[in-house]
Every structure is written in C-alpha cells, then in structure tokens.
Amino acid sequence: MKNYRITEHPILEFKRGKKKTFTYNGELVEGYENESVLAALYAAGIRVFSKSKVLGNPRGAFCMIGKCSSCLMEVDGVPNVRICTIPVKDVKNVKSQSELANPPATSSFPGNRPANINVDVLIVGGGPAGLFAAIHAGKYGANVLIVDDHYFLGGQLVKQTHKFFGSRDLFSGIRGFEIAKKLVNQIEQNSNVQAVTQTTVFGIYDGLTVGAYDHKNRRLLKIKAKQVIVATGASENYLVFENNDLPGVMGAGAAQTLMNVYGVKPGERALIVGAGNVGLIVAYQLMQAGVDVVAIVEAMPRIGGYFVHAAKLRRYGVPIYTSHTIKKAHGKNYVEGATIIAIDSRFNEIPGSEKYFEVDLICLAVGLNPYSQLLAQAGCRMAYIPELGGLVPLRNKYQETTVSGLLVAGDVSGIEEASTAMLEGGIAGITAIINIRGKKLKDAFMDREKMLAKLEEIRSGPVFERIRKGLEKVIVSG
Amino acid sequence: MADFLSTGIIDAQTLQKLNLIPSPERIRMGPVAIIECPQEIPCDACVAACPSHAISKTNINSLPRIDFDKCTGCSLCLLACPGLAIFVVDLSPTNGKAYVTVPYEFLPVPKRGDKVALLDRAGSEIGVGEVVKVFMSRDRTYAITLEVDYDKAMSVRAFKISSRR
Ligand code: SF4
Numbered sequence: 158m159k160n161y162r163i164t165e166h167p168i169l170e171f172k173r174g175k176k177k178t179f180t181y182n183g184e185l186v187e188g189y190e191n192e193s194v195l196a197a198l199y200a201a202g203i204r205v206f207s208k209s210k211v212l213g214n215p216r217g218a219f220c221m222i223g224k225c226s227s228c229l230m231e232v233d234g235v236p237n238v239r240i241c242t243i244p245v246k247d248v249k250n251v252k253s254q255s256e257l258a259n260p261p262a263t264s265s266f267p268g269n270r271p272a273n274i275n276v277d278v279l280i281v282g283g284g285p286a287g288l289f290a291a292i293h294a295g296k297y298g299a300n301v302l303i304v305d306d307h308y309f310l311g312g313q314l315v316k317q318t319h320k321f322f323g324s325r326d327l328f329s330g331i332r333g334f335e336i337a338k339k340l341v342n343q344i345e346q347n348s349n350v351q352a353v354t355q356t357t358v359f360g361i362y363d364g365l366t367v368g369a370y371d372h373k374n375r376r377l378l379k380i381k382a383k384q385v386i387v388a389t390g391a392s393e394n395y396l397v398f399e400n401n402d403l404p405g406v407m408g409a410g411a412a413q414t415l416m417n418v419y420g421v422k423p424g425e426r427a428l429i430v431g432a433g434n435v436g437l438i439v440a441y442q443l444m445q446a447g448v449d450v451v452a453i454v455e456a457m458p459r460i461g462g463y464f465v466h467a468a469k470l471r472r473y474g475v476p477i478y479t480s481h482t483i484k485k486a487h488g489k490n491y492v493e494g495a496t497i498i499a500i501d502s503r504f505n506e507i508p509g510s511e512k513y514f515e516v517d518l519i520c521l522a523v524g525l526n527p528y529s530q531l532l533a534q535a536g537c538r539m540a541y542i543p544e545l546g547g548l549v550p551l552r553n554k555y556q557e558t559t560v561s562g563l564l565v566a567g568d569v570s571g572i573e574e575a576s577t578a579m580l581e582g583g584i585a586g587i588t589a590i591i592n593i594r595g596k597k598l599k600d601a602f603m604d605r606e607k608m609l610a611k612l613e614e615i616r617s618g619p620v621f622e623r624i625r626k627g628l629e630k631v632i633v634s635g
Numbered sequence: 636m637a638d639f640l641s642t643g644i645i646d647a648q649t650l651q652k653l654n655l656i657p658s659p660e661r662i663r664m665g666p667v668a669i670i671e672c673p674q675e676i677p678c679d680a681c682v683a684a685c686p687s688h689a690i691s692k693t694n695i696n697s698l699p700r701i702d703f704d705k706c707t708g709c710s711l712c713l714l715a716c717p718g719l720a721i722f723v724v725d726l727s728p729t730n731g732k733a734y735v736t737v738p739y740e741f742l743p744v745p746k747r748g749d750k751v752a753l754l755d756r757a758g759s760e761i762g763v764g765e766v767v768k769v770f771m772s773r774d775r776t777y778a779i780t781l782e783v784d785y786d787k788a789m790s791v792r793a794f795k796i797s798s799r800r
C-alpha cells in the first residue's frame with residue numbers, strides 16, 4: 158500500500174504515536190494513534206470520502222477540521238461521525254456511507270446519562286481566542302470550562318508552521334504551533350481552567366444553559382454558566398467552478414492540517430486559488446512539505462496578502478497570476494489538472510486566455526466565513542458584514558453581544574488574524590469575570606484597557622482598513 | 636511605486652527610494668542587514684530580535700527603520716523575521732566577491748562548500764555561488780551565507796540546490 162506520510166520536514170517533527178490498525182469497509186488500514194481517522198485514510202491513498210447524493214459523484218474531504226460534513230462515516234456502529242475529528246486511537250471499524258444515514262432508532266441520544274455542569278465561564282472553542290479568554294478569566298479567579306469539538310486544543314494555531322507577526326507580547330516571531338503549545342501549557346497550569354474535547358455545543362438556551370454532546374463518552378452535557386464566550390472560529394469558503402467537487406479540491410486550510418498537523422502529503426503538484434495571506438502561506442508550506450506549487454491565481458488585480466509572503470514565493474519562481482480565476486478542474490475520480498483563465502476588470506472571462514496545469518491538488522484560499530450559527534441561534538442580533546467575512550454578531554468593545562452574558566471573540570466575530578483574535582479573547586475573558594465579580598477587580602480593568610489599546614494600535618494600520626470599516630458597523634456602544 | 640504590492644517583486648531602486656539600503660561605503664565596511672519589508676504590516680519581531688537596538692518602528696504598523704551604523708550584521712533579525720524579508724550583505728571581500736546571507740527553510744540543507752544556483756527576487760537563476768556558512772536558529776530557520784560575484788550582491792535573494800525535492 159502506498160504511504161503518503163512525510164518522513165522529513167524542515168520545521169516539523171511528527172509525533173504520531175503508536176501504530177494501530179483499524180478496518181475501513183472491512184479492509185485493514187494501518188494508522189497511528191494520534192492521527193485523525195481521515196488523515197490515516199488519506200495517508201493510505203484513499204481520496205474519496207463520500208458520494209454526491211443525486212449523481213453519485215465521488216467527493217473528497219474539504220475542511221479536515223470538522224466544519225464541512227464531507228467526511229461523515231459510520232464509526233463502530235455510530236453513523237454520521239466526522240472522521241476528521243476523531244483519533245485513530247479510539248476506533249475499530251470505519252465504514253463509508255453510501256446513502257444518508259438512518260435516523261437513530263430511539264429519539265434519545267445514544268449512550269450514558271446526561272451530566273449537569275455548573276461553571277462561571279463557559280468558553281466554546283479552544284483556538285487562540287478561546288484559550289486567551291480562558292487564561293484571562295482564569296487568572297482573575299473564574300472557574301472556567303473550555304469545550305472544543307476536536308480531540309486536542311489549539312484550534313488552527315496547531316497547523317501554523319510560520320512565525321507570527323503581531324507584537325512581542327503576543328508572540329511575534331514564534332511559530333504558530335509553538336504558540337499553541339505555550340497557551341495550552343498555561344491552561345494546564347491553571348487549576349481554575351478545565352477543558353473537555355470531542356464535545357460539540359449544539360445550542361445556547363434561556364438563562365445561559367448550554368447543551369453539548371460529548372462524543373467520546375457518549376453523553377449529553379447540560380452546562381449552566383454565568384457567562385458564555387463563543388470563540389468557534391471560521392470555516393473556509395467554497396468557490397463555484399466546473400468540477401469543483403472532484404476529490405483533490407480542498408480548502409487551503411485543509412491541506413495545511415493534513416501536512417502540518419498529521420504529516421500527510423496532500424498531493425504532488427498544487428494550484429492555489431487566492432493570493433491572500435492564507436493562500437500565500439499555505440503555498441509556501443506546501444513547498445516545505447515537498448509539494449510542487451505550480452501557480453497561484455488571484456481574481457483581483459493585486460495580491461491581497463502581505464508583500465513579504467508573496468516575495469518569499471516569487472524568489473523561488475512561483476508565478477502569481479493576478480486577474481485570473483480557475484475555470485475548471487479536470488479528472489474523473491480525482492483531480493488530474495486545472496484550467497485557469499484571465500478576467501477583465503468586471504470579472505468577465507477573457508476567451509482564449511486559458512492555461513492548463515497538470516496538478517493533483519487544488520487548494521481554495523478564497524476567504525473564511527465566521528462560524529456564527531450558534532450566536533444566531535442564541536438570539537444575538539446579527540449583521541451580514543462582507544468586510545468581516547459574513548454573518549457576525551453586534552457587540553460592544555468589550556466583546557459583549559446583545560444577549561446578556563454572551564460574549565464573542567476571534568474569527569467568529571469577524572475574520573481578522575490570530576493576534577487580534579487573542580486580544581479579543583483576553584478582553585472577553587476579563588469582561589466575563591468583571592461581570593461576575595463586579596467592580597472590585599482593579600487589575601483586571603487595567604489589564605483590559607491595555608489590551609484594548611493594543612488592539613486599536615494593531616488595527617490602525619493600512620492593511621486593516623477594510624476590517625475597520627466592517628467593525629464600525631457592528632461595534633455598538635454600551 | 637505600489638507596483639511591488641501587485642507583483643510581489645521589489646527592485647533595488649525602489650528599496651533605495653524607501654531608504655532601506657545602506658550606503659555603498661557602509662556595505663564595503665562589512666556585513667549589514669537589508670530589510671526588504673516595504674509595506675506597513677503589524678509586526679515587530681525584528682525590533683525585538685536586534686541585540687544592538689539598530690531597528691526601530693514608531694508604531695507596530697510603521698515601516699522598520701534601521702540604523703546602519705549600529706548594525707553589526709549579526710543576522711539575528713534575519714533569523715527572527717516571520718516574513719523572511721531580511722538579508723545580510725557584505726561587500727568587504729577584495730577578491731571581486733561579496734557575501735549574501737539569506738534565510739532558508741527547506742530541505743535538503745546545504746553544506747559548506749556546496750555550489751548552488753543563485754536566484755534573484757523573481758526566481759530567475761543568475762549564476763552559481765558557493766555556500767560559505769550554514770547557521771541554524773533554535774527554531775530551525777537557517778541563515779545561509781553565499782559567496783557571490785560582487786555585482787550580484789544586491790540581486791541574489793535565494794538559492795536552489797539542484798536536487799531539491
Ligand atoms: S543584523 Fe544584527 S545588528 Fe544588524 S539589524 Fe539585524 S539583528 Fe541588528
């Protein structure tokens with residue numbers, strides 16, 4: 158069997174854990190304990206993870222982080238499990254689902270008795286914003302619970318191998334996955350903060366009662382919190398073009414997860430769609446993983462990401478086609494090539510300008526979308542703000558939404574970047590503890606003022622112009 | 636002027652205009668950092684990295700400024716810069732050669748004495764150089780010093796090992 162695992166990497170060492178076998182549609186597959194089931198299957202060469210409902214076309218996996226549902230399978234008898242969010246360690250038999258799964262035979266959740274939990278501050282999402290919120294709320298004495306649907310904390314920091322921008326007190330110059338380790342370490346040191354992983358929050362109800370399902374222990378959690386901070390991040394956008402559902406078309410972040418978290422090579426030759434920071438960074442990281450990047454296409458007339466990220470690709474000869482878009486993915490069961498085409502200033506295709514590339518991987522880096530359904534469900538006033546990536550909640554500068562006791566932080570409140578997400582998290586965490594303990598916490602107020610000032614300083618730069626415009630529409634006073 | 640933002644390639648003249656290039660006299664005196672970071676982005680890693688306090692920013696978004704008289708060419712900023720945008724150039728050799736130090740984060744890692752293909756800012760091969768120094772930082776960024784022809788010192792910004800994976 159072919160093995161797509163990366164054995165040597167200039168930056169990373171992969172801690173895959175012990176070897177472990179499981180069955181996939183009855184056949185034995187070899188994986189490693191710490192890999193996601195999806196990564197193990199991908200490493201074994203499996204590229205089709207579902208079939209389209211109507212035509213039965215093969216579908217690949219798109220997000221690799223539990224946000225797109227293109228990898229639902231039956232795992233040890235439980236249908237509709239997102240196999241990108243569970244470790245090989247926990248599984249025995251995995252089966253692909255050719256049709257929609259049958260509803261469970263009983264109307265109750267499978268498994269154990271529900272648990273009731275009471276906390277001061279519940280944080281939904283263990284990425285940079287959520288971790289910062291937990292650290293700061295915990296620091297001032299709140300009893301904090303973090304809930305995350307993945308099987309380890311860190312959110313998307315864990316796949317960032319590049320060093321971060323931002324300021325020194327927010328880890329500038331340190332690689333993203335190292336920052337994740339530092340933050341998780343701080344959480345583990347603080348006895349006020351607990352975390353449960355592999356647990357999905359499905360609803361926020363009256364009086365800040367939160368419903369969650371713990372997949373690992375198969376039980377329902379009923380969490381009563383004095384304050385809730387939603388830091389659920391974002392999902393990657395799709396793009397419409399011919400054959401965009403062929404296996405081998407995936408989110409750029411998904412390729413990043415495969416190669417940097419699990420050490421699995423997502424392809425041999427890649428085309429990147431989108432020259433924002435995500436596209437540029439992932440292109441460079443693909444090269445580090447030994448993948449040939451044949452080109453980057455960008456619909457706008459100029460590169461959207463930072464000059465320095467573009468420059469480090471250009472000096473290795475990677476072409477960036479601005480005012481170009483992808484027209485078509487070629488291939489029958491998986492991507493074998495891509496056609497790009499030039500577009501004019503009104504985004505009309507210019508016939509005759511097509512170019513063909515032989516590739517087996519097409520990475521879409523065409524923006525992120527705030528993962529904000531939970532906030533809408535909870536009754537927050539929401540607004541569609543294109544500058545912030547989609548539907549986001551109205552809030553004040555302390556990150557409080559229009560629902561009392563419900564706060565937000567990070568990409569779910571508008572797509573920005575990790576350093577602003579961390580600051581928002583810190584501000585939300587402190588606001589939560591101030592709301593609980595009242596005005597006595599002098600240091601907390603000062604701490605929060607400092608973070609507000611820092612946030613404003615970072616956002617004052619020209620690259621934040623669009624974001625500033627968006628924020629004006631959603632930050633309300635009060 | 637904003638053209639480099641649409642192409643990702645900047646030229647030496649534009650860097651000169653932005654005051655990012657030291658005087659010829661200074662480069663002839665020995666190694667000095669050249670910061671090719673011409674866009675206001677929120678980052679201060681180079682400021683924090685310099686032991687000689689040669690780099691400054693008026694706020695987190697402003698362009699980095701470097702005091703070429705304070706710079707010792709130690710390469711620590713080059714190793715810390717998340718944008719891999721800092722290079723160290725040394726025109727002090729008198730044998731018609733110059734030294735250019737570039738950041739490197741790929742495999743394989745070259746050895747002293749290796750001959751490598753020199754690349755300019757657009758990725759074009761512009762000759763062959765020799766690796767004269769290999770230094771790894773704690774977080775696995777390498778600073779690779781190349782001996783190149785004197786007149787290529789302001790053009791060489793990367794290199795390629797023919798057997799690169
Ligand atoms: S090369 Fe050394 S002395 Fe010069 S600016 Fe960089 S860190 Fe400072």
Ligand code: SF4
Nearest residue numbers: 672678680681716718
């Ligand atoms: S560390 Fe690099 S990217 Fe950051 S400001 Fe300095 S030169 Fe620019």
Ligand code: FES
Nearest residue numbers: 221225226228241
């Ligand atoms: S939910 Fe698993 S790939 Fe998207």
